[in-house]
Amino acid sequence: MRKRIDFICPTCKNKKRITINDEYNETHIDKILDRSLFNIKCDKCNTNIYLDYKFVLKTPNYSLSYGEFEDVDRMCSTYDDIKEKILIYEDKLNDCLIELSKRKIEHDLEKELDLRYDGIVEDKLVFYSLKEEKSYSFNKELYDYYVNKYKVVNINNEEVNSSNYFKYIKD
Numbered sequence: 560m561r562k563r564i565d566f567i568c569p570t571c572k573n574k575k576r577i578t579i580n581d582e583y584n585e586t587h588i589d590k591i592l593d594r595s596l597f598n599i600k601c602d603k604c605n606t607n608i609y610l611d612y613k614f615v616l617k618t619p620n621y622s623l624s625y626g627e628f629e630d631v632d633r634m635c636s637t638y639d640d641i642k643e644k645i646l647i648y649e650d651k652l653n654d655c656l657i658e659l660s661k662r663k664i665e666h667d668l669e670k671e672l673d674l675r676y677d678g679i680v681e682d683k684l685v686f687y688s689l690k691e692e693k694s695y696s697f698n699k700e701l702y703d704y705y706v707n708k709y710k711v712v713n714i715n716n717e718e719v720n721s722s723n724y725f726k727y728i729k730d
């Protein structure tokens with residue numbers, strides 16, 4: 560749905576009315592990931608601003624939302640979370656098992672890293688640490704081992720994150 564909102568520039572307080580969309584599809588993925596979809600420029604002082612608003616992404620294969628929307632596979636509560644889910648779903652991975660992999664990595668390194676999945680490079684899964692602001696990569700074997708070992712229950716309209724993923728994983 561298209562919505563008109565009032566926008567006030569944080570730099571010069573210029574007020575303007577802009578139109579935002581809160582329903583996106585697969586053609587918008589690149590612009591969601593690089594945030595250009597949410598970037599606007601104040602036409603008075605040229606300040607670049609990133610808007611932060613709730614939206615839903617519906618593709619033929621999955622649906623995700625930032626904020627509460629009905630009938631989605633996963634709900635996310637931050638932009639970083641939905642960005643990570645998009646990358647996981649685009650790479651056809653399972654988010655619960657990615658969370659389990661992250662837990663194992665943190666456990667082995669004995670560090671809290673606040674990792675976010677960032678993609679596959681060759682045979683390695685790349686994670687970005689929001690805490691350390693650097694990337695870590697790990698052999699995909701760990702994830703594949705979990706895929707073979709565990710079953711993940713079907714989940715809809717839920718938020719899956721590092722504090723609840725284990726509820727959905729069965730032996």
Ligand SMILES: [Zn+2]
Nearest residue numbers: 568571601604
């Ligand atoms: Zn301005």
